[in-house]
Every structure is written in structure tokens, then in C-alpha cells.
Amino acid sequence: MSASCANLRGMHGESTRRDMPGRLLRLLSLLQSRREWSGGELAERLGVSDRTVRRDVDRLRALDYPVAGTTGTAGGYRLTSGGNVPPLLLDDDEAIAMAIGLATGTGGGVAGMAENSMRALAKLEQVLPARLRPRLAAFTSATAAVPHRHLAPPVDPAVLAVLASCCRDQEIVSFDYQRRDGETSTRRVEPYNLVTVHGLWYLLAFDPDRADWRTFRVDRIGAPLPTHRRGTPRELPATDAATYLTHAFAGARYRHTARITVALPADTVRAGLFATIPGEIEQHGPRECTIRLSADSPELVVQFLAAIAALGAEFGVEAPEEIAVRLRTVGHGLAATPPSAPGMELGC
Template identity: 50%
Template sequence: MSDPTARTLALLSLLQTHRMWRGADLADELRVSERTVRRDVDRLRGLGYPVDAEPGADGGYRLAVGAHLPPLLVTDDEAIALTVGMRATALSAIEGIEDASLGLMAKLDDVLPDRLRRRIDALQQSVEIMTWSNEAADIHAADLTVLSQGCRDGEEVRFTYHRRDGEESSRLVEPHQLVAAGRRWYLVAWDVRRSDWRTFRVDRMHDPTLAGVRFERRPLPAADASTFVRDGMQAMVAEHRAVLVVSASTEDLVALGHWVVSESAPTADGRSHVVVSGNEFGDVASKISFIASRFDVEIEDAPDGVRQIVAAVARRLSAGASLVDGPTRHQRP
């Protein structure tokens, strides 16, 4: 490979796999001498890419973590994944990250070749990203950074916490892991002052800071952090509930999962009384809609807010069904 620019980009692409490359192997891949490889490595370092070199038979070259972010070289598939991922990130609940994501998408769009832009446009037009709730409060990306550092380094974290009932308290915790559930983020941590494992909603935290004290990691009383959060949510008394009559046996309802059905009991006519609950009207309505997609459902008792959401969903589904069943439906020849 005689073109120095093309050769340097090819070398960068190989090094970005983060494996240790022997000089001879790089020379074979690039069809040049090892001396040329050393010269191209120096050129990359001059451009800001930190390339480590280790001597000896087991040594070689590896791209290291740098003090600043140099330009990246990505493949076609990586560019598509990055663009689609940024679109999903723009819908997250992290405050300020939407603008950063949209800015990055705009920069990528400026440099993408037409063949990739067409593939990405087709993919984005075919995929709709659904968010489960619009009521989740935004959180600060800086807060997530502090909490993730505490989890990674085993360092205690202080913050002020606002509970659902409005009570405010100062907390000192040993952070274990962050868990993302839809548009909400939770921290699983050992509460130092209460000597117990707790789950904290990140959007209810204020001013989390590293406390400067390291701790020995404790075994979590669950298979993993996601399971711990899920079990805690199921055990929590929900703010809203609805009572349904469902044309299914209690055995059939078990297959829906405990996250959908809070309680169930058989009726005399072979149906079931079902209780669904949630902390938001949308949570309860989504569970009712989920059940109704499989069985006939009658709402015996529910808050007006839940009934309104379910009615709106039913109207949209009815309108969609009329379009599908109408005379304009495409017929296969």
C-alpha cells in the first residue's frame, strides 16, 4: 500500500480493534516493511492517537486510552449503529443529552456517503421508537457520571433524596449498580445509616457527590441488580389500581407475568377478577391494554385518568382497524 494517507487510515482501523498487534503482522496486513509501520505509528501519535508499543517477542502495538478524543474511524455498520443509537438516546430522560445526540447526528449526516445515508433513512422510516411514559422527570448526565464512578471505584456517595411522599432526607450509600428501566434510572445501593439495601430513583436525587471513602463490596441479596429493582417495584404499594373481569382462567393469567397482574381470583362463571396497579395512570392503562390484546376485558373499577387513556387507545385501535378492513386495503395478486 503506497499511499501514506490510505495506509495510515488502514493502520488506525486495525489498531481500533484494541488487540495487541505484532509489528510483523501489521506489516503483512498493510503489505509494507516493519520500518514503515513504525513511521506510520509515529504519524498517528502526531495526530493525537495514543499508540502504546511493547518490546519483545510478545510485544507489539496497541491503541491506548488518550487524554483527549481524536477523530474516530468507523466502518459502514458502525456508522449505522451509531446513528440509530443516537436517535434512541435523543428520546432518553437524561437532561441535556438530547441536544448533544442531535448535534452528533447532524455531524454524521454531513459526512456520511450517499449509500449509507439511504440505508439509514430507510431504517429510520421503518422503525418507531416507543417510550413507555412521558411523565418521567429528566435527570442530569453529571449525576449519572458521579453515581457510575462510585459504582465502578467502590466509593461512597452522598445525596439529598426526595421520597414519593415528599419527605426529604440526607443519604450516604455504598453504590452497587445503576439500572435503566424505560425512561427511569434507579440506583441499587447499601444505605449506610439504615444498614439495608435500598433502591433509589435517580430523578429524586439532588447533588450526588463522591464522599471520598472506599468500601468493601457486599453481596447483593438477589441474582442481579435488575432483579432486585423489579422485586422491589412489585412489593411496593402502587398509587393507582384497577379492578377487571377478564375472560381467562387464573392459570392463563399467570403466563402474562407478575409485572402485569397484581392479584387474580376465579369467578363463578369461569372468568377471573383481576387487579392491576401502577404509580401512574399510564402504567395501569398499558397493563389493561396488554391484557385486552389477549382476552376480553371489562373494567369494574378504575380511576377516571386510567379510563380516559384506555378509551383513547381503543379509539386509535378502532380507527386503525377500519383502515385495515376498508376497501383501500392492498390485495396481494
């Protein structure tokens, strides 16, 4: 009986050693996919014992991969910064998704994004398996992107990287922030998520000094510094970060505000406009709603007022004198436009 057990142990040990190269790659892939893993989780994923996991971690360390470990009931393993860049392990779908992201990542409001994306894509194409290259070639040859008209200076990718890392690790970050009025202050927040809206990048974070959630334009953030302190886990008062920002922007009040009541349902107004409304819509019964428009730019408020009026329903406007003057000027200009001659086509 003891001889049989010894044979089984020997066979198991031989199998474990034979599977070691592939297992080390799988272990490295797992460490790359999450900030920290417990030894038990890694053992379950790899189908080996905790002891084998410890040995495999030691093997990765011997290959100069910086795997940090902590002991105790809350202990675990994580891949830290080091001198060597570990190989990035991707399955087929992940590799294609990354290549497509690089091919279409020439915009996004990030400084140097076009050049950096193309260089990275060229490197990725060189190491893609032959079976995947036709799929990527078909995509890149059959698609094109219209550049986005950015409304703000491009953000520094290094700033984005620091903020993204702090969001992932739930680490408090401090930075200099320039407000809309040009004043600069130092902020210390618990970052939650980065969100991009119409080419602009925003940081959604909880501000302990103000005991509330805040949004920050990333192009106005300077010198972000991780504090190496974990923030308090908090529940976002929305289903996700994008939803929170959408509601926050709709309720915000800026320098110029106007209200227009129109004899149309709110959904009809939303569907008939060319972009997201910079303000809130309040429904009054089934056939009428009021839209509050607010923006730093009076031209933007006038554009949306004109677009809503152009939907063809009865409307009434409440606006300050500056907005009212601009509306009258636009109205007089349109009224003075001569009709087109018969057979004449107007360009779009």
C-alpha cells in the same frame, strides 16, 4: 550466526516502526474500551513486547492524550480526563449501532435528549465512511418512533453521567435524595447499575448504612458527588439489574393496595393485560390465582382491577373503601351505558 540474528532484529524493528500508526490507533481504541489495562494485556492484544507498549504509551502522551500509569504487580494503564477529546474509534457495526441509537434517542426521559441526539447524529453522519451512509439513510427514512408518555420530570443528563461513571468505576457516590413523601436526605451508596423502566430511570445501589440493596429514582437525585473511594465488590441477589428491579417493584407496597382472586392461570392474566402488573401474582392450582395490586395512585389500582375483571372469568375483590367506591362508580357508569344502535360503530 550473529549477523543473521542482527538482520532479524533489524527487520523486526523496521516492521514495528512501519506498523506504529495503526498500532497507536488500536492502543487508543483499547484504552477507550475499558477502565484499565495491564501492560501484559495490551502487549498480547497488540502482538508486541511490553517495552513497545511503554514506548507507544509515551507517544500518546506526547500527543497530549492523558494516559495514566501505575507501577507494581497490579499496575496498568488507563485513559483519564484531559484537555483534548480523543478520537472515538468504532468498527462498522459499532458506528451503525451508535447512529441508530441517536436516531431513536429522542425520548428516554432525559432533558434535552432530542436536540442533543440530532446534533450528535449530524456530526456522526459527516464522518461516516461512504460505504456506511446508505445503510444509515435506509434506516432513518424507513422508521418512526411514537413518543413515550413520561410519568416523571426528565432527568438531568449530567446527573446520569456522574452516576454511570461511578457505576463503571465501582466508586462510592453521595447525593441528596427526595423520597415519595417529599422529605430529602443525604445518601452515600455503592452504585451498581442504571436501569430504565417505562420511561423512568432508576439507580440500583448497595446502601452500607442500611446493609441492603436499594433503588433510587434518578429524577429525585440531586448533586451527586463521587467520593474517589472504591466500593466493596458485591454479588447482586438476582441474575441482572433489570430482573432485580422487576422483583423489587412487584413486592413493594404503596399507599393503595387491593387483592383480586380470579379463576384463571397466572400466565393467562399476564398475557391478557396491557402492561406489567404493579404487584405480585400468586398461583392457586392450575386454574386460579390471586393478584395483589399496589400503587400510589388509586386510579391505577382501579384500572388494573377493571382490566382483570374484563378478562371474563369469575373473580372476587378485597379492597379498602376508597378503592371499592371507585370500583362501584365505574361499574354503575358502565351498566348505565345505553346499547349502540344497529349498524353504529364504536370508536376505539
